[in-house]
Amino acid sequence: MKYSGQARLLVAVDCIIFGFDGDNFKILLIQRGFAPEKKKWSLMGGFIQPEESLEIAANRILKKLTGLEGVYMEQLQAFSNPDRDPVERTIAVAYFALIDIQKYQKQLSTDYHAEWFLLDKMPKLILDHNPMVEIAKNRLRYKAALHPLLFELLPEKFTIPQLQALYEGLYSTTFDKRNFSRKLLSTGLLIRQKEKDKENSRKGAFYFKLDKLKYSDNFDAFLKFIPNPDKFIS
Amino acid sequence: MKYSGQARLLVAVDCIIFGFDGDNFKILLIQRGFAPEKKKWSLMGGFIQPEESLEIAANRILKKLTGLEGVYMEQLQAFSNPDRDPVERTIAVAYFALIDIQKYQKQLSTDYHAEWFLLDKMPKLILDHNPMVEIAKNRLRYKAALHPLLFELLPEKFTIPQLQALYEGLYSTTFDKRNFSRKLLSTGLLIRQKEKDKENSRKGAFYFKLDKLKYSDNFDAFLKFIPNPDKFIS
Helix, strand or coil, X not given: CCCCCCCCEEEEEEEEEEEECCCCEEEEEEECCCCCCCCXXXXXXXXXXXXXXXHHHHHHHHHHHHCCCCCCCEEEEEECXXXXXXXXXXXXXXXXXXXXXXXXXXXXXXXXXXXXXXXXXXXXXXXXXXXXXXXXXXXXXXXXHHCHHHHHHCXXXXXXXXXXXXXXXXXXXXXXXXXXXXXXXXXXXXXXXXXXXCCCCCXXXXXXXXXXXXXXXXXXXXXXXXXXXHHHCC | CCXXXXXXXXXXXXXEEEEECCCCEEEEEEECXXXXXXXXXXXXXXXXXXXXXXXXXXXXXXXXXXXXXCCCCEEXXXXXXXXXXXXXXXXXXXXXXXXXXXXXXXXXXXXHCCEEEEHHHCCCCCCCHHHHHHHHHHHHHHHHHHCHHHHHHCCCCEEHHXXXXXXXXXXXXXXXXXXXXXXXXXXXXXXEEEEEEXXXXXXXXXXXXXXXXXXXXXHHHHHCCCCCHHHHCC
16 A cells, blocks of 8 residues: 655765864765766765665665764754755755764775865865754754763873863864863862873873763763853854 | 666654643644544644655645644654554654744634643554654753743743743653742842732732843853753653
8 A cells, every 4th residue: 555646755864974083073074976976075875775764774874885884873854955956856864973083993994985074174065965064063062062972082081181172173162271171170070090191291181080970960060061052053 | 867776755744733821731633634543643744745845844734734824843853664654654754843822822723623632641643653752852851951942932921830830841740849949040030020920829929031131141050950951851
């Protein structure tokens, strides 16, 4: 049985993969393999198959185009402007993830020609992929103001300058060093370690660990740390 | 020109309309007009037309089935389980809104047989509409912890018991009266008026107005008020 008299449309999935390499925020892009706009920079995208959920399609497409597997992607939203694809009307559902670049380095083999770009220096992308990235960035900024997700990108022991680089990268801003450090420590959520990182400055920077238990109990202490996520969301 | 060798699918839109009537949180439902599951309770749904964006389809469908016009709906997410519709594979994109029931009462004419249900006493819905509503409720709880959107449902002048009913309704919980009132007033965002509402209690309850300018400047004062929105999100 079928519903009669209704239009059937192409549905595509596009994957927005953000990464942090310890110093910089980046985005993973590929060169589109088919016309139109062949060879132009693009998100990893493809059409959903009849038997797939969108999540399964997103994972299949990401693996096929980059080699990456087991990346937890979250649904961003559907993009449905009737003119968004000049060839044929296609509804695209975008998925996004934020990953530790080091952790996935081996999977991302050179067979695939996927490349990491600095988020601030991303090329122009095909179709409506640039606005998709903007919306994903905003969603991530919002989430990171409420969730410990950024900590998941840091090694177990990290320095305050590292944490600051991470936040500055995502929010495309700079924070005053002394204030950042003071506010962060005042949350009581970081445990100072005995060792220092001496590679990145003469004086050295103490390592810290996140007190995860305290973190989940004192969620609001962290909220005050990015007091107004809206300010950063365009 | 067309993309070749790709499957084309039905795409539907489902509208989740929450409302507040001054005392209670409600949800708007209709009885489905076609098979399967004809006459069972349902969200307002229909198929997207080839020339429509999802937003335009959502507005057309909501108007057609309830009479409501000009309701700002936000996209929730796409639901894509291949078995979600037993007749034919259909991807559904859900939209949601929270409206002031009084404001739209006239538009919602009796021609349409749409009915408001208490959110806690909603019937079983067709297909995957119940989980859609759960996800929408969570999104709203999250948003309301960060945004003044609940104030938009109250009259310009409101009492603290009214505000408490609104929050208790959305978060399906009860707050201690004295604490609620103390925390709320400590934000410094409410301006007490001279008049009292004497209809709902012998002692009467002062009216308040929201200091909107202060509200946007002191966003974090409000955040502490629902300190851990995650706690309410299943």
